[in-house]
Amino acid sequence: MPFTSLGLSAPLLSAVNQYVTPTPVQSAAIPVVLKGGDVLATAQTGSGKTMAFVLPLLQRWLAAPLEKPRRVHALILVPTRELAAQVTETVLRCAVHLPERIKVVSAFGGVSINPQMMALRGGADFVIATPGRLLDLVDHNALHLDHVAALVLDEADRMLDLGFADELARVLALLPMRRQNLLFSATFPDAIHSLAQKLLHEPTRIEVETAPTEMPVIEQRAIEVDEDQRTPLLRHLIKTEGWKRVLVFVAKQYSAEHVADKLRRSGISAVAFHGDLSQGARSQALAAFKDSQIHVLVATDLAGRGLDIVQLPVVVNYDLPRSAVDYTHRIGRTGRAGEAGLAVSFITAAAHAHFCLIEKRHHLTIPREHIPGFEPQDEAPQPSSTGGIKGRRKSKKDKLREAAARQS
Numbered sequence: 224m225p226f227t228s229l230g231l232s233a234p235l236l237s238a239v240n241q242y243v244t245p246t247p248v249q250s251a252a253i254p255v256v257l258k259g260g261d262v263l264a265t266a267q268t269g270s271g272k273t274m275a276f277v278l279p280l281l282q283r284w285l286a287a288p289l290e291k292p293r294r295v296h297a298l299i300l301v302p303t304r305e306l307a308a309q310v311t312e313t314v315l316r317c318a319v320h321l322p323e324r325i326k327v328v329s330a331f332g333g334v335s336i337n338p339q340m341m342a343l344r345g346g347a348d349f350v351i352a353t354p355g356r357l358l359d360l361v362d363h364n365a366l367h368l369d370h371v372a373a374l375v376l377d378e379a380d381r382m383l384d385l386g387f388a389d390e391l392a393r394v395l396a397l398l399p400m401r402r403q404n405l406l407f408s409a410t411f412p413d414a415i416h417s418l419a420q421k422l423l424h425e426p427t428r429i430e431v432e433t434a435p436t437e438m439p440v441i442e443q444r445a446i447e448v449d450e451d452q453r454t455p456l457l458r459h460l461i462k463t464e465g466w467k468r469v470l471v472f473v474a475k476q477y478s479a480e481h482v483a484d485k486l487r488r489s490g491i492s493a494v495a496f497h498g499d500l501s502q503g504a505r506s507q508a509l510a511a512f513k514d515s516q517i518h519v520l521v522a523t524d525l526a527g528r529g530l531d532i533v534q535l536p537v538v539v540n541y542d543l544p545r546s547a548v549d550y551t552h553r554i555g556r557t558g559r560a561g562e563a564g565l566a567v568s569f570i571t572a573a574a575h576a577h578f579c580l581i582e583k584r585h586h587l588t589i590p591r592e593h594i595p596g597f598e599p600q601d602e603a604p605q606p607s608s609t610g611g612i613k614g615r616r617k618s619k620k621d622k623l624r625e626a627a628a629r630q631s
């Protein structure tokens with residue numbers, strides 16, 4: 224199905240003329256949103272979901288009577304500042320050929336509120352915000368939400384994961400009753416179902432099979448390695464395989480700093496990227512990574528989610544993700560929009576069982592590799608009779624308990 228059959232006007236079509244066809248979520252959502260309908264979509268980052276709501280909402284905004292001062296027409300709520308920045312960029316990119324000048328303001332925490340208050344003077348047409356900062360702005364009387372015609376919840380599951388449920392409820396109470404609602408979420412836990420039930424009016428349900436269609440363009444490798452050999456192995460692979468831009472996922476902020484530091488010491492330009500960094504430091508790191516001044520970004524899941532770096536060639540799971548869904552999110556950073564990508568997972572003995580579960584969920588069997596010089600020596604932990612966490616290494620306490628049991 225071509226873009227031209229979706230009902231979009233010429234200025235919006237010219238904003239997407241670099242793409243051959245709409246993605247499945249775009250084909251399904253655009254006609255519904257254009258008609259003013261509510262949408263409940265399962266869609267992951269990388270599915271083209273942002274343009275699936277941005278393009279039709281721009282068209283509806285254009286058709287609505289222009290008001291001065293501007294009143295917020297579309298409110299897009301997102302879980303993180305990175306996603307706020309990306310969605311804002313997409314709105315501006317899609318709006319370049321529109322006959323009217325649109326005013327887009329993004330608002331997120333972690334930076335001073337004053338410039339955002341200034342930006343909202345005279346109103347705004349589209350506001351892209353994290354829920355907490357949006358409420359701060361409302362409390363400061365910097366914006367009013369009583370004319371919002373369309374509400375988008377983007378990455379709604381992550382928003383609830385991050386504990387934004389109360390803020391979300393407060394925001395919803397400030398919106399007019401009659402409005403269009405679009406909910407995009409990668410996963411559908413119970414909390415999202417009940418949110419959808421409260422929020423949406425006869426929604427069109429869109430489910431896009433992201434995993435099977437996206438995975439084949441991503442080469443997935445699984446390398447078995449000892450825990451303490453992961454950084455040397457990473458260094459080795461970056462050098463021998465000539466990786467230029469690598470996103471490395473770790474489990475903790477501390478590991479992000481530690482791994483980045485180790486890489487820098489061996490002459491590889493690397494930066495840690497996690498939620499504790501100031502907004503300035505994050506933007507700087509991201510810009511340097513995009514410009515290829517930095518070769519390796521070592522990120523935690525939260526910071527890494529939503530990172531939209533076109534043609535990111537390599538993603539490394541230094542620590543495995545907690546869930547199969549997070550695995551898809553992580554490797555979805557590479558191989559975007561039809562580009563081939565490489566996703567490498569480091570499998571330590573302790574994480575072996577967990578990786579098998581991830582494979583099972585995705586119906587995958589990824590052959591295990593050993594890299595000469597980095598062959599694993601550690602053994603997989605035995606399942607503990609004391610009922611420890613699956614795949615966890617035995618703690619000192621566990622070992623002492625076992626020794627005591629053997630002696631008694």
Ligand code: AMP
Pocket residue numbers: 242243244245246249267268269270271272273274531533559560
């Ligand atoms: P998203 O799922 O919104 O994060 O988008 C993921 C990526 O897909 C972005 O880099 C977009 O530029 C790209 N993209 C969006 N629509 C299309 C399309 N129809 N064809 C190819 N790439 C697209």
